[in-house]
Amino acid sequence: MRTTLCEIQAIEQYLDNTLPVTEHLLFQARTLAAPELAEKVNAQEKVLQLVRWFSRKKKKEKLDQLFNQLMQEESFHHSITTIFT
């Protein structure tokens, strides 16, 4: 893998806490000494947050579809709507 991808892999392990303790601390020190590395770490963390956000959104859309599908069934529709009447 090229250097950038190796660095991305290292950041991933750092964020995952899967680096050995000494390497983790060393990496942390590097982020303090190099603002551009710190920025990459920050951006990569945001990518993971973004992936979670999109995944949850997608899952919620699928659950909404399931809800709408079940509400087409008379018995299910009745059992839910009577709770709120």
Place this chain on the structure above:
Amino acid sequence: MFITDDPSFDALYRDTLPKVARMVRQMGGDLQTAKDLFHDAVIIYLEKKQNNTLKIAVTAQAYIMGIAKILCIRKLKADQRETDLDTLNPAFAVPDDYYTPPPVRRPVLEYLKTAGSKCLQLLQAFYYDKKTMQDIAASFHYKTPHTAAVQKYKCLEKVREQIKQTRYEDNLV
């Protein structure tokens, strides 16, 4: 409908939604609120199950109801100190970032929905669905798991650069 690999999910959904709906109704919520809170609780449950972080030996239904109750109290009770001891159990903790908005601005979201959609799917398969590289290689038609892993890093780089670029442009404005 593909939400989880578990074939019993449909039955779990059918059995649990009415129970959550009754609880939400008792706290003064409407059907829309009940449905939304139930779906949030289901997603949190599925994530914890996927990550092996459930940390509690209760049925799926009991867990979902526990989470739904916490979400309901947060949303509907003006005085959140009414939380009972059950809901303070850390096993029912709601992920910190669950209700936070996306951490980037609209241009990055648009990019991911269009040009970056395949990358997003790949990253979701690995980081959210916790698929193995073997599975990812097969479903995304990569020759080997190694090729899929390299592609995953390329995708991370692509999205990360997009985020950095947007931030740079923001600073220029």
